[in-house]
Amino acid sequence: MLQLQFIRENKQTVLDGLAKRNFANAETIIESVLIADENRRATQVSLDTILAESNSLSKEIGQLYKSGEVQKANILKEKTSQLKETSKEVSEKLTSYADELQNLLYQIPNVPHASVKPGKSEEDNEKIFSEGIIPDLGENSLPHWELAKKYDIIDFELGTKITGAGFPVYKGKGARLQRALINYFLDKNIEAGYKEYQVPHLINEASGIGTGQLPDKEGQMYHSTVDDLYLIPTGEVPITNMFRGNLLQESDFPIKCTGYTPCFRREAGSYGAHVRGLNRLHQFDKVEIVRIEHPDNSYHALSGMVEHIKDILRDLKLPYRILRLCGGDTGFTAALTFDFEVFSTAQDRWLEISSASNFETFQANRLKLRFKNKEGKSELAHTLNGSSLALPRVLAGILENYQTVDGIKIPDVLVPYCGFDIIN
Known part of the structure; x- marks a missing residue:
């Protein structure tokens, strides 16, 4: 399986190699890989942001309970519950993008060595x-x-x-x-x-x-x-x-x-x-x-x-x-x-x-x-x-x-x- 970083950094090299193999729809599938990867990485950033905010709120809630500010703590608890639901949805979306990306990568053959000549059979x-x-x-x-x-x-x-x-x-x-x-x-x-x-x-x-x-x-x-x-x-x-x-x-x-x-x-x-x-x-x-x-x-x-x-x-x-x-x-x-x-x-x-x-x-x-x-x-x-x-x-x-x-x-x-x- 080709490495994602290699595909991102050497897109034309990959396309030229796949052309030697007469690999059908090479540009389409490589573009799909890059889009799926961008979606996956953006979704991962969103999930990380939500989890970081949730962790920060949990610490703040603990401090509020210690200082006796129960009402404020309960308000924040409701917000963390909402964040938990959102993180679940984003996590499922992340899994979907990761699966899509993996399935696309499985379809791409290896890039031939430079000494390999183009040919059909x-x-x-x-x-x-x-x-x-x-x-x-x-x-x-x-x-x-x-x-x-x-x-x-x-x-x-x-x-x-x-x-x-x-x-x-x-x-x-x-x-x-x-x-x-x-x-x-x-x-x-x-x-x-x-x-x-x-x-x-x-x-x-x-x-x-x-x-x-x-x-x-x-x-x-x-x-x-x-x-x-x-x-x-x-x-x-x-x-x-x-x-x-x-x-x-x-x-x-x-x-x-x-x-x-x-x-x-x-x-x-x-x-x-x-x-x-x-x-x-x-x-x-x-x-x-x-x-x-x-x-x-x-x-x-x-x-x-x-x-x-x-x-x-x-x-x-x-x-x-x-x-x-x-x-x-x-x-x-x-x-x-x-x-x-x-x-x-x-x-x-x-x-x-x-x-x-x-x-x-x-x-x-x-x-x-x-x-x-x-x-x-x-x-x-x-x-x-x-x-x-x-x-x-x-x-x-x-x-x-x-x-x-x-x-x-x-x-x-x-x-x-x-x-x-x-x-x-």
Whole structure:
């Protein structure tokens, strides 16, 4: 959530940033925010004045009773009763303005970083890096969903029987490869200084609001209405919310967290060949990295996260590229996002497998996540997160790019985790 002071002092900067996102009615909503803020502040001044007068009269009444001037005291008591009624009305008006302001602020996305280019969709994203050799698999190469059936390692039909489409069942070596990837990713992150956490897979409303999934995005998450809890769309949400409401010290930075969780996304309206097999799931596994940083270091930290993910993909020897997302494709809460895509040789297309984002103070403002600076003043921290990595499309990339006439080879780095070097 953008800070009010930032909006007041940098109105044009905010409007220019929202224009990069093609955010509709930006001027109207920003103007509404400023008007609501003025109304709230003016009403707060009125309430403070009324309360101050009421307190002053209460002291005067006490003195009058002590001096025996009961009649004068009673007259003033009637006035304080009137002030009490007025303060109640003004207080209700203040609450109404505050709620209106909060609701407006929830609707405004983050202002993109200066390096983010304007754009409408993924078509306008910038390719900034690529690495790896795309293998020549020949004419008989198969997409991963056919390989999964051929080697009996993933059963999409069985998942549909148990739950529905988008909930696959991993079997035998497929399940072991999945587990190997999780353990390998966690070990790599721990070696890089990230502390491992196991977190709940359900969150409350406050956690959803804290990282920007709520309000207004309820339809993207599975909701347990009886308990009013939400299944997590990503491990970022519970991990980041561990620090909700905290007041940190500068010496606490950097805070580096990692964790494995299943992720649950409704993905309403996702149909077609591009979401076949592992390309788009309602339940999938992911290993996440989250950082809480001093504002002066957050972009250096983001660069470090990008290099860390590069290192993992180099180990896996998968051909990949990095995109800097344009304004129109950058997520609601992010200031800057880099997407990683692996090339699916059998499908002849790029598949997103990871993203690394800096949210600057946007999440921290919702989370009330602050730290004391060197002057002893409280200011908002910066939050960052990245996937390292989302498993389905990494697995799809391995199955497709490592297929041979003898079976699917296992990347060397995973063999110690799997206990086998080929699926056949």
